[in-house]
Amino acid sequence: MSVFTLTNHRRSYKEKAIVTLLVVASVISIVTTIGILFSILFQAIEFFQLKSFWTFVTGTEWYVSKQESVFGSVPIFAGTFMITAIALSVAIPVGLGNAIYMSEYAGSNVRKVLKPLLEILAGIPTVVYGFFAALTVAPAVVDLFAGFDITATYNSALACGIVMGVMIIPVISSLSDDVLRAVPSAQRNASYALGMTHSETIRNIVLPAATPGIISASLLGFSKAIGETMIVVMAAGLRPNLTWNPLEDMTTVTVRIVDSLVGDHAFDSPQTLSAFALGLILFVITLALNMVSVMQIRKFKAKYRINTL
Amino acid sequence: MKLNGDTSQFKIVAENLNLHYGDNHALKAVDLAINEREITALIGPSGCGKSTFLRCLNRMNDLIDEVQIQGRVIVDGKNIYDKDVDEVAVRKRVGMVFQQPNPFPKSIFENITYAPLKHKLVKKGTEAESLVESSLKSAGLWSEVKDKLHSPGTSLSGGQQQRLCIARTIAVKPTVILMDEPTSALDPISTGVIEDLMMQLREKFTIVIVTHNMQQAARISDATAYFHLGELVETGTTEDLFANPKEKLTQDYIRGRFG
Amino acid sequence: MSNNPFYDPSLKHRHRSAYMLKLLSRLSILFTLGFLLFFLFDMVRTALPATWQAYVQVEVSYSERAKKFTRTAVPKEYRKVVSRAWLRNIPRQMEEDPGLLGTTQLLWVLADDQVDQYLKGHYHNLKEKEIAFIERLKTENTIKLDWNGVFFNNGDSKIPEYAGIRSAIVGSVLTMLVTMAIAFPIGVMTAVYLEEFAKDNAFTHFIEVNINNLAAIPSILFGLLGLSVFINLFGLPRSTPLVGGMTLALMTLPIIIVSARAALRSVPASIRQAGYGLGLTKLDIVKDHVVPIAMPGILTGSIIGLAQAIGETAPLIIIGMIAFIPDTPQSIVEAATVLPAQVFTWAGMPERAYVEKTAAGIIVILVILISLNATAIYLRKKYETKW
Numbered sequence: 001m002s003v004f005t006l007t008n009h010r011r012s013y014k015e016k017a018i019v020t021l022l023v024v025a026s027v028i029s030i031v032t033t034i035g036i037l038f039s040i041l042f043q044a045i046e047f048f049q050l051k052s053f054w055t056f057v058t059g060t061e062w063y064v065s066k067q068e069s070v071f072g073s074v075p076i077f078a079g080t081f082m083i084t085a086i087a088l089s090v091a092i093p094v095g096l097g098n099a100i101y102m103s104e105y106a107g108s109n110v111r112k113v114l115k116p117l118l119e120i121l122a123g124i125p126t127v128v129y130g131f132f133a134a135l136t137v138a139p140a141v142v143d144l145f146a147g148f149d150i151t152a153t154y155n156s157a158l159a160c161g162i163v164m165g166v167m168i169i170p171v172i173s174s175l176s177d178d179v180l181r182a183v184p185s186a187q188r189n190a191s192y193a194l195g196m197t198h199s200e201t202i203r204n205i206v207l208p209a210a211t212p213g214i215i216s217a218s219l220l221g222f223s224k225a226i227g228e229t230m231i232v233v234m235a236a237g238l239r240p241n242l243t244w245n246p247l248e249d250m251t252t253v254t255v256r257i258v259d260s261l262v263g264d265h266a267f268d269s270p271q272t273l274s275a276f277a278l279g280l281i282l283f284v285i286t287l288a289l290n291m292v293s294v295m296q297i298r299k300f301k302a303k304y305r306i307n308t309l
Numbered sequence: 310m311k312l313n314g315d316t317s318q319f320k321i322v323a324e325n326l327n328l329h330y331g332d333n334h335a336l337k338a339v340d341l342a343i344n345e346r347e348i349t350a351l352i353g354p355s356g357c358g359k360s361t362f363l364r365c366l367n368r369m370n371d372l373i374d375e376v377q378i379q380g381r382v383i384v385d386g387k388n389i390y391d392k393d394v395d396e397v398a399v400r401k402r403v404g405m406v407f408q409q410p411n412p413f414p415k416s417i418f419e420n421i422t423y424a425p426l427k428h429k430l431v432k433k434g435t436e437a438e439s440l441v442e443s444s445l446k447s448a449g450l451w452s453e454v455k456d457k458l459h460s461p462g463t464s465l466s467g468g469q470q471q472r473l474c475i476a477r478t479i480a481v482k483p484t485v486i487l488m489d490e491p492t493s494a495l496d497p498i499s500t501g502v503i504e505d506l507m508m509q510l511r512e513k514f515t516i517v518i519v520t521h522n523m524q525q526a527a528r529i530s531d532a533t534a535y536f537h538l539g540e541l542v543e544t545g546t547t548e549d550l551f552a553n554p555k556e557k558l559t560q561d562y563i564r565g566r567f568g
Numbered sequence: 569m570s571n572n573p574f575y576d577p578s579l580k581h582r583h584r585s586a587y588m589l590k591l592l593s594r595l596s597i598l599f600t601l602g603f604l605l606f607f608l609f610d611m612v613r614t615a616l617p618a619t620w621q622a623y624v625q626v627e628v629s630y631s632e633r634a635k636k637f638t639r640t641a642v643p644k645e646y647r648k649v650v651s652r653a654w655l656r657n658i659p660r661q662m663e664e665d666p667g668l669l670g671t672t673q674l675l676w677v678l679a680d681d682q683v684d685q686y687l688k689g690h691y692h693n694l695k696e697k698e699i700a701f702i703e704r705l706k707t708e709n710t711i712k713l714d715w716n717g718v719f720f721n722n723g724d725s726k727i728p729e730y731a732g733i734r735s736a737i738v739g740s741v742l743t744m745l746v747t748m749a750i751a752f753p754i755g756v757m758t759a760v761y762l763e764e765f766a767k768d769n770a771f772t773h774f775i776e777v778n779i780n781n782l783a784a785i786p787s788i789l790f791g792l793l794g795l796s797v798f799i800n801l802f803g804l805p806r807s808t809p810l811v812g813g814m815t816l817a818l819m820t821l822p823i824i825i826v827s828a829r830a831a832l833r834s835v836p837a838s839i840r841q842a843g844y845g846l847g848l849t850k851l852d853i854v855k856d857h858v859v860p861i862a863m864p865g866i867l868t869g870s871i872i873g874l875a876q877a878i879g880e881t882a883p884l885i886i887i888g889m890i891a892f893i894p895d896t897p898q899s900i901v902e903a904a905t906v907l908p909a910q911v912f913t914w915a916g917m918p919e920r921a922y923v924e925k926t927a928a929g930i931i932v933i934l935v936i937l938i939s940l941n942a943t944a945i946y947l948r949k950k951y952e953t954k955w
Contacts, residue, residue, distance in 0.1 A: 015851045019765055025757035026766075029779050029825070032818045036789055039796040097596025105590055107374060114597065116945070121604050123937050125879025127908040128611075128930050131915045135923070136610055166603050173600075186411035190474070192372060194424035194481055195401030197579075199586030204423065205413060220784070227786020229882035230908075234915060254788050254882070261791075261886050267800065279792050283785065290784035294777075303414060385573045397582075398574040429578055 040283055043276035050270045056277060062240040062256075064271050071274050073281075075240035079157065079250030083232065084225040086161025086246060087168055091221050094165075095172025096214060102173070103180040104202055122170035130234030133163035138235055145247060152247035153237070160236045161246065164228055168221040175220065179213025179297075180206060182306050209304070216296035223289040227282060229254040253278045317386060320345035320485065320515045321366060326380035328361060328370065335361050337539045338380075343532070348507060348516045350526035350547065353536035354562065359519045362536065363487050366517060367403040368396040384485065401428060404478035408490040410470035412462030412477075417454050420462045420473055421445070421480045428481060440480055447513075448476035449506050468499025472506065479510075486510065488518040492525065504529050523563065527551050535559045611934070615927035617688045621716035621729060622679035624649050624705060628658075630668040635659045648698050649705075651678040653730035678718065679711065681728040681921040687713055691920045719928060723894045724910060728921035731914070733929055735896045739809060739889075739904035740878060746813020746900055747820055747877050752870055754817075755824030756859075759866075762825075763832040764854050783822035790819050791886025799887060807888040807903040815883050820873040827869020831862040864951030871944040875937050881908040907933050 048056070051071050059072015102114055138159035145152040152158070183206050191201040207214075237249025238259060257275040265271045300306070316322045321343040328336035336358050343349045351359040364370045365382055368389060381388045389399045401424075412420050421444050422437045431437045441458065445451040450472045454465070462473050471491060478486055488507075492500040507516060507529055520526050526533055527547060534544040535558070543550060543559045554560045626646050634641035638655040654677050662668050683702060686692040694702070705711040722732030758779075766772040794815035798804045804811050835858050843853035859866075884890070890909045897904035905913070907929060914926040 012849075015849060018851060019761070022757050022761035022765060025754045026761045026775050028754050029758065029782055029821055030775060032793070032821070033778050033782055033785075035797055036785060036793045039793050040789065043796060094596040094599055097593045098600055100589070101593035101597045105593060114601075116941075117601060117604060119941065120938065121600065123875060123879070123941060124607075125881065125908050125933060125937070127879070127881040127912050127915075128933065131911065131926055131930060132607055132610065134915065135614070166600075169600055184411075186407060186409055187413065189369065189372075189405075189407060190411045190413065190477075191424075192369065193367065193400055193405035193407070194477065195397055195399075196424060196427060197397050197582050197586045199589040200427055200582065202589060204427075209414060223784055223786075227788065229786070229788045229885075230912070233882075233885075234912070254786070257788060257792070258882070258885055261795065262888075262890070276792065276796075279789055283789055286784055286786055287781060290781055293784075294780060387573055389574065391572075393572060394574045395576065395579050395583075397579055398576040401576070402574065427582075 037283065040276050040279045043273050044280040046268065047270060047273035047277045050273065060242055064260075069270055071270065071277075073253075073278065075242040076251055076253055076256055076278065077281075078242050079236070079240070080226055080252040080254075082244075082246060082250055083157050083161045083164060083236065083252060084222065086158060087164035087225045088218065088222060090162055090165025091168035091172050091225075092218050095169045095217070095221070096176055098169065098173035099176035099180055100202065100207075102177045104198070104206070118170050118173060121166075122174070124167075126167060126228060126230040127234070129163050129167050130230040130232075133159055133231055133235035137163050141247075150247065153249045155235055155237045155249045156247045157236065157250045158246040160232055163235065164225055164231050167228070167231065168224055171224055172217045172221045175217035176210070176214050179210045179217070179300065182213070182300075182304070183209045184304055184306075210300070212296040212300040212303075216293040216300070219289045219293040219296070223286045223293070226252075227254065227286050229258060233258050253282050257282075316342055316383070319343060320384070321517070322381075322383040323362070323365070324381040324383065326362070326365060326382060327378070328358075328365065329377045330373070331375045335539050336365070339541045341534055341541055341544060343515065343517060345515050346511060346513070347531040348511050348518060348529055349532045349534065350530035351517065351519045351534050351536060352521070352523060352526050352562075353542075355521065356538075357536040358539040359534075359536045360489055361539075362541075363489055363517060363519050366485070366487055367400045367405055369400070369405065371396050401481055402483050403485040403487060404481055404483035405487040405489065406471070406474050406478055406491050409494050410467055410474055412465070412470050412473050414461060414463055416459045417441075417445075417462050417465070417473060418458040421477050424477070424481050430480075430482065444476040444480040445473075447479050447510070448472045449502070449509075450476055466499070468495050468502055471495060471499070471503060475503075475506065475510075479514075483514065485515045485517065488516065490519055490521065493521065500525075523551075535562065537562070611927050611930055614924060615931045616924075617690070618719060618924040618928035619716055620688075620713040621718060622684035622687050623676045623712055623714050624679045624683070625674060625676050625710035626650060627672055628675050628677065629672040630658070630662055630670065632669070635662060645701055648694075649679055649683050649702065649711075651680050651727065651729050653725060653727040654678040676712075676714075678729055681919060683711075684713075684729055685921055687711070719925070723896055724892060724905065724913070725894055726892070728917070728919045728925065731922070731925055733907070733910060733925075733932060735893045736905050736907045736910035736929070737932075738896045739893065740906040742809035742897060742900050742904060743812045743816065743884075743889075743906050744874060744878060746809055747816040748870070748874060750814060750817035751820040751824055751873065751877075755821050755870070755873075756828050756866060758821075758825045759828030759832055760854060760859065763829050764850070764858065779822050779825055782818075783826070786882075787819060787880055788882040788886065790815050791883030793818070794883060794887040805901050805903075807891045809897065809900040809902075809904050811887050812884050812889050812904075812906065813900065815887060816877040816880055819880065819883070820877045823873035823876060824866075824870050827872065828862070828866045831865025831869065832858060834865065835861045864947050868944045868948045871940050871947070875940040875944075878906075878940075879908055879933060879937060881906075881912055884909050885912070907936075 056071050056073050059070065060074045061070050061072045062075055063070055102111055106114060138154050138156060141156055141159045142152045142154055187205050187209060188201055191205045232252045232255050236255055237251050238255060239249060239251060241248055241250050257278050260271050260275040319342040323339055323341045326336055326339040339362060351363060353359045365378065370376050370378065378390065382390060384403065418441055421441045425431050425440055431440050442451060445454060450469060453469060465473060492503050510516060530547045533547045533550045535542045537558050543554060543556045551563060554563055626642050628641050638658045639647050641655060641658050642650050682692045682694050686694055686702060702711060718730065719732045721734055722730060723735030725731040794811055798811045798814055799806050839857055840853055843857055884906060889905055890913055891903050891905060893903060893905045911926055911929040914922045914929060
């Protein structure tokens with residue numbers, strides 16, 4: 001017995017130390033999430049001690065001045081959701097169309113070319129999209145509507161939303177493509193064998209089967225859109241503006257966060273702290289979207305017993 | 310094996326059928342005639358091309374990239390690889406049942422009505438309902454599922470699922486049913502039920518079955534064809550082929566299996 | 569048709585509707601590729617003029633007076649033509665080379681940004697008199713557009729013709745060094761723990777869910793973390809590669825963990841069993857066999873994570889890395905800016921000359937990103953092993 005324990009003793013001691021180190025490394029990701037939550041939460045609480053929570057949630061006016069500041073976040077969230085809605089109405093159909101083309105129609109050679117191209121699109125930094133939105137797309141929107149005698153501003157929600165939509169296309173198309181390809185070929189073959197055409201098979205068998213995955217992809221796109229910062233900082237407005245007109249300028253949660261933190265305000269001024277109150281809501285929304293998205297994917301995987309993805 | 314003379318009495322005739330997967334010559338000049346309202350079994354070691362041949366009969370191989378097919382497959386007097394034949398229409402007349410039961414994740418009812426509604430064989434309502442009933446009865450499943458037609462097809466047992474797939478195929482009113490190892494994923498009892506069903510179906514349909522279970526071929530089929538490395542080695546009535554195989558390869562295969 | 573038992577008239581209609589779906593999906597691909605193409609074309613077109621810069625040949629007199637009033641170093645009519653930034657540099661030139669004093673030299677010097685924009689045919693605010701003067705210089709061949717070395721040699725400047733990208737590149741490099749120094753080891757260790765050692769229990773599951781959530785948190789919130797924890801709580805210096813790198817490291821972590829796990833998972837079980845068969849401990853097997861085999865995959869994932877971190881801007885704005893940085897930072901605790909932040913700053917400048925610089929900065933970023941991704945693809949191809 002002693003022969004076996006002697007050498008193993010020191011070994012297992014070292015092994016334990018290293019495994020402990022690995023556990024500590026793993027815990028860092030948890031610490032980060034908690035760190036983000038608390039760093040936002042504490043300042044947000046501080047903000048709500050200074051300003052009414054009720055006004056923040058229901059108020060339709062947001063202005064900051066030396067004398068008096070009012071923080072009603074409704075116009076800010078309205079702007080965020082308007083731009084997000086425009087972005088998603090570009091990204092979901094186009095992203096899904098891309099995914100259908102890639103998974104159903106493109107041959108393997110075409111796929112080999114298309115995939116890296118979509119990856120390039122996915123890799124473009126958002127600051128670049130922002131510059132493109134402000135330099136090219138926004139003036140184009142103004143010119144286009146001027147042709148119909150309609151006035152659009154140079155930082156319209158529409159221009160922002162379109163560019164943001166393009167940014168989200170790869171998010172939706174790549175996940176949807178994976179999901180569509182994961183639909184078991186037995187399902188497709190069953191449909192073909194019944195004398196169904198390719199498109200009938202796609203519409204009636206493949207797409208319904210992949211629906212949870214497509215929902216998941218869209219939620220992820222949604223989450224990306226409301227958290228996106230650079231495009232809106234560079235191309236959207238600063239002015240909280242409660243309107244239905246996408247040709248007007250609107251501001252978003254992320255724009256307000258950046259704006260209130262880059263100025264020269266005291267760290268404990270309501271102006272600065274309002275950034276954290278907005279950040280808290282952004283955190284909660286994106287987390288909830290991600291949870292639902294993960295649940296949808298899990299549902300899809302369980303239904304068809306898929307281990308990949 | 311060459312086909313001689315008039316072949317018009319046969320339901321299906323394959324003539325000089327060659328198939329390549331890229332560089333792989335998977336079917337080599339296969340000639341085979343299949344009788345109407347009989348069960349023809351395709352047997353042979355795995356990789357012999359029997360499933361590939363089966364999938365040529367309803368043009369399922371068209372779905373795979375890099376497949377090239379030469380030769381003719383004549384069903385009801387018409388070469389299904391002719392330019393004026395739509396492969397979708399071929400599959401409507403030549404149905405197929407697969408190895409793994411693959412009901413759609415829809416209700417039992419919808420599993421059956423999905424294709425007939427698309428083909429406009431029936432209208433929604435009573436027509437569709439009576440089609441569901443008759444199809445399920447033909448597949449011997451009606452009594453087991455008549456009270457739960459709207460529960461998902463995937464909730465059935467494996468054997469029931471396979472009979473649902475058969476019912477779904479029958480509902481399109483094909484004249485030929487292809488079966489690709491339909492019982493290999495099932496337990497012995499379910500296998501027995503499906504074999505009995507096939508014996509009944511043979512009165513209305515021409516059935517071609519791929520099986521690696523020789524007892525099954527011997528039990529249910531009228532004719533048997535033995536494939537080896539992409540070639541059709543021997544064909545004949547099941548009785549003949551199992552009793553006096555003419556070719557050495559066939560003898561080895563049958564004896565080897567029977568031990 | 570009567571002899572064709574497979575003739576089905578209803579199929580015509582069904583195939584037509586099939587064609588619509590194919591057409592729509594093809595249109596969406598064309599839209600996406602068209603956008604990408606147009607975008608790249610637009611950026612290159614906008615950036616191209618930044619390749620050249622206007623220079624003018626002028627008599628520079630290094631007099632005692634020019635030390636104090638640098639404008640007097642050039643003839644009066646040149647004062648609006650020569651770059652103010654270059655003139656400001658005269659005293660330093662004279663300090664470095666005392667022999668210059670009292671001499672007059674005919675030099676090619678940097679021209680003012682308005683002159684530059686005029687020569688490139690862009691918007692400018694030159695007066696007619698100045699335009700006439702430039703036209704005269706053109707006929708005398710003493711004004712030209714030449715390779716814009718300034719862009720790569722200088723840091724940021726409030727004077728457009730003098731602004732360059734060097735300090736941003738160095739800032740990006742320093743920041744990325746910090747990011748990878750933190751994210752790579754922690755990410756790989758987490759992946760090794762989760763794949764090789766962790767038991768299938770609630771704690772492990774919690775870590776996994778957490779990593780997934782971390783990947784979905786908007787980047788700007790990491791900036792809030794950096795601001796309130798690293799800067800306000802730990803008191804680390806604002807606007808520095810240290811804080812920026814730490815913040816980006818936390819963002820990059822999930823990408824590295826996920827790809828490293830996938831790489832570890834693809835190492836076949838037979839390798840581990842062979843190790844056990846030789847009486848090695850689990851740690852030895854993982855350290856000496858599993859991780860080295862998985863390394864190309866881990867590196868590929870890390871490069872992709874790095875590429876994403878390089879382009880990240882929002883969290884760095886929050887921690888103040890958009891400061892005006894004319895000089896190249898020497899260490900990770902000096903204020904610095906990074907490439908995308910520099911692009912952001914230039915994009916907000918009112919002078920027309922910054923537009924082409926912004927686009928040029930973007931091209932620099934894209935070239936870096938595409939080469940990183942190409943490296944990742946190359947690595948993946950080269951070490952791709954099918955087990």
